[in-house]
Amino acid sequence: MAKRKSKKGEDIAISVKNVTKEFTVYEDKSYFLKEKIGHLGRNKKRKHVVLKDVSCDIKKGQSVALIGVNGSGKSTLLKLLNKIIFPEKGEIEINGKVSSMIELGAGFNTDFTGRENIYFNASMYGLGKKDVDPIIDKIIEFSELGDFIETPVRTYSSGMYMRLAFSIAVNVQAEILLIDEILAVGDAHFQAKCLNKMKELKEEGKTMVFVSHNITQVKSFCDRALWIRDGEIVMDGETDKVLDEYIKVQG
Amino acid sequence: MSFINKIKEIYRYRHMLFTLVKQDINGRYKGSIFGFLWTLLNPLFMLLVYSVVFSIVFKSNIENYPIYLFVCLMPWNAFNTMIGGGTTCVSNNASIIKKVYFPREVLPLAVVISNTIQYFFSLVITFIALLVSGIGITWYAVFLPLVILVQVVFAFGLILMLSAANVYIRDVQYMMNPIMMIWMYASPILYSISMVPEKWQALYRLNPMVTIIQGYQNLLYDRTLPDFKALGIVLLISLGICVIGYLVFNKLQRRFAEEV
Numbered sequence: 001m002a003k004r005k006s007k008k009g010e011d012i013a014i015s016v017k018n019v020t021k022e023f024t025v026y027e028d029k030s031y032f033l034k035e036k037i038g039h040l041g042r043n044k045k046r047k048h049v050v051l052k053d054v055s056c057d058i059k060k061g062q063s064v065a066l067i068g069v070n071g072s073g074k075s076t077l078l079k080l081l082n083k084i085i086f087p088e089k090g091e092i093e094i095n096g097k098v099s100s101m102i103e104l105g106a107g108f109n110t111d112f113t114g115r116e117n118i119y120f121n122a123s124m125y126g127l128g129k130k131d132v133d134p135i136i137d138k139i140i141e142f143s144e145l146g147d148f149i150e151t152p153v154r155t156y157s158s159g160m161y162m163r164l165a166f167s168i169a170v171n172v173q174a175e176i177l178l179i180d181e182i183l184a185v186g187d188a189h190f191q192a193k194c195l196n197k198m199k200e201l202k203e204e205g206k207t208m209v210f211v212s213h214n215i216t217q218v219k220s221f222c223d224r225a226l227w228i229r230d231g232e233i234v235m236d237g238e239t240d241k242v243l244d245e246y247i248k249v250q251g
Numbered sequence: 252m253s254f255i256n257k258i259k260e261i262y263r264y265r266h267m268l269f270t271l272v273k274q275d276i277n278g279r280y281k282g283s284i285f286g287f288l289w290t291l292l293n294p295l296f297m298l299l300v301y302s303v304v305f306s307i308v309f310k311s312n313i314e315n316y317p318i319y320l321f322v323c324l325m326p327w328n329a330f331n332t333m334i335g336g337g338t339t340c341v342s343n344n345a346s347i348i349k350k351v352y353f354p355r356e357v358l359p360l361a362v363v364i365s366n367t368i369q370y371f372f373s374l375v376i377t378f379i380a381l382l383v384s385g386i387g388i389t390w391y392a393v394f395l396p397l398v399i400l401v402q403v404v405f406a407f408g409l410i411l412m413l414s415a416a417n418v419y420i421r422d423v424q425y426m427m428n429p430i431m432m433i434w435m436y437a438s439p440i441l442y443s444i445s446m447v448p449e450k451w452q453a454l455y456r457l458n459p460m461v462t463i464i465q466g467y468q469n470l471l472y473d474r475t476l477p478d479f480k481a482l483g484i485v486l487l488i489s490l491g492i493c494v495i496g497y498l499v500f501n502k503l504q505r506r507f508a509e510e511v
Contacts, residue, residue, distance in 0.1 A: 024511065033422040083352045086505045098352070106350030109274055110342055120274065124268035124351050206373070 012095060013176055013207040014058040014081060014085040021076055027106045033167035050076045053090070060096070063208040065218040065239060066229040074211045078102060078178050079106075081209060089180075096207065099125055099174030105165035105181065110154035114164055117153055121165070124214035125172040135171050141157055142197070144190070144208055163190060170197050174206045195221075215243060254497075260354045267353055271361035276368065290369050294325060294376040307483045313443055315472075318384050322471045323440040323464050325377050326399075329370040330406055330460070331431050337362045337410030338424050344418050345511040356497075367403050381471060389474045398466035399425045402484055405489035407461055411496030415503040418511050438464050459485045 014072035025048045042072045050073045058064050066074040079085050080092055107124055108117050118139055122132045140149050141162045153161065202208060212218050218239060220226065227235040235242050254406045280286045301317040313319050341348065381388050417423040438460040447455050455461060462481045469477040
């Protein structure tokens with residue numbers, strides 16, 4: 001439960017204890033009973049261990065980068081922190097309200113207008129109409145959508161879609177932000193604006209966990225980096241040190 | 252997560268629940284001219300067709316058969332739509348389940364609430380039909396919400412199980428079509444309970460929908476008190492199904508994002 005306090009005190013935002021996550025890989029994914037029965041006894045699935053006994057604590061206000069090559073388990077860890085998926089072993093404790101930017105704009109109903117979708121999207125973060133009304137102008141202004149906010153989201157370009165989603169995610173007053181490769185939103189101007197906003201949130205003391213392949217962004221932004229390789233944390237420490245080592249090994 | 256915490260969490264996500272309900276009701280007829288009016292127009296046409304067919308072509312032994320049929324068929328249709336929408340409510344929302352956290356119970360809850368609201372509106376046509384046909388409405392109708400409650404609780408328990416199972420085995424949603432059809436003929440909708448042979452009555456009454464549909468018949472068609480004891484038993488059974496449904500749903504939902 002999000003409200004539970006950590007044993008060491010309140011300053012831990014995220015606590016991951018001995019977490020192991022496996023995915024079952026089906027060679028031929030079956031949804032139907034006939035196939036499921038047909039597959040019984042045949043070795044059509046295997047276990048793929050994505051995270052092996054991972055532990056880490058993230059303090060409130062820290063900005064942590066998860067780095068590693070594709071398939072190392074960074075995004076899986078992020079999804080675990082967001083409680084979209086659950087670990088096979090181990091425990092995860094989260095202290096504070098989470099805003100995830102794992103898949104921006106997930107849950108937009110494209111037949112509804114931008115404005116209607118702001119209310120809906122915010123409701124997924126637990127915000128009601130009363131909570132959204134005071135910040136909706138800020139969200140619309142940030143998104144730079146102007147009059148398009150009154151048109152259905154299906155008419156939006158992908159850039160407009162992402163801008164709206166980002167504007168909502170950063171304005172819902174979450175304490176913990178989980179971010180997956182999203183600072184590629186919109187054009188250069190909007191990207192810069194996003195980065196500024198993220199820095200602002202960081203200064204406000206928000207906890208952030210990043211997945212990024214952009215070394216410069218990670219360096220400018222994060223106090224700490226976790227290097228994940230083949231589902232294990234191989235290095236944990238100051239961003240510069242971890243990045244230097246990472247670049248040395250991965251090239 | 253304990254049950255109490257779950258309730259608290261769903262409460263925190265009540266805005267999402269309301270929005271889903273609103274979207275379902277508004278979105279269903281989005282882009283149509285009559286919009287929500289279709290909720291009333293569909294049963295109205297159904298009533299017209301029955302009146303013509305059953306008073307001119309087929310004659311039934313049951314007095315006022317079109318009205319009888321209508322009184323029973325409206326709740327059955329509501330039940331059928333609710334189960335149908337409920338079974339697919341998790342699997343159809345794969346895109347948000349994979350990407351956003353929220354208590355998954357919100358999805359079946361939203362289906363049940365929005366369908367119940369629409370059902371209440373469509374009851375208006377039932378009342379109009381009763382008035383126009385001269386049967387009229389008596390004060391017994393005040394017990395209608397009780398029968399509806401029993402029906403909704405029963406449906407919710409089933410939906411918790413069906414929606415979770417359908418994520419893992421898609422056959423569930425297709426299996427429901429023949430099951431619902433058989434179920435309809437196993438309930439007193441097209442015929443009356445008295446037509447069921449005596450020796451089958453005990454077995455026949457094991458179907459909770461018999462008690463529920465009979466409740467509607469009593470209140471609206473026969474204009475008598477319903478069998479409160481039978482309804483109470485069905486309510487208890489339904490609550491039991493809800494508890495089992497919750498446990499099943501809770502167990503299966505951990506892997507929703509991976510399976511859906």
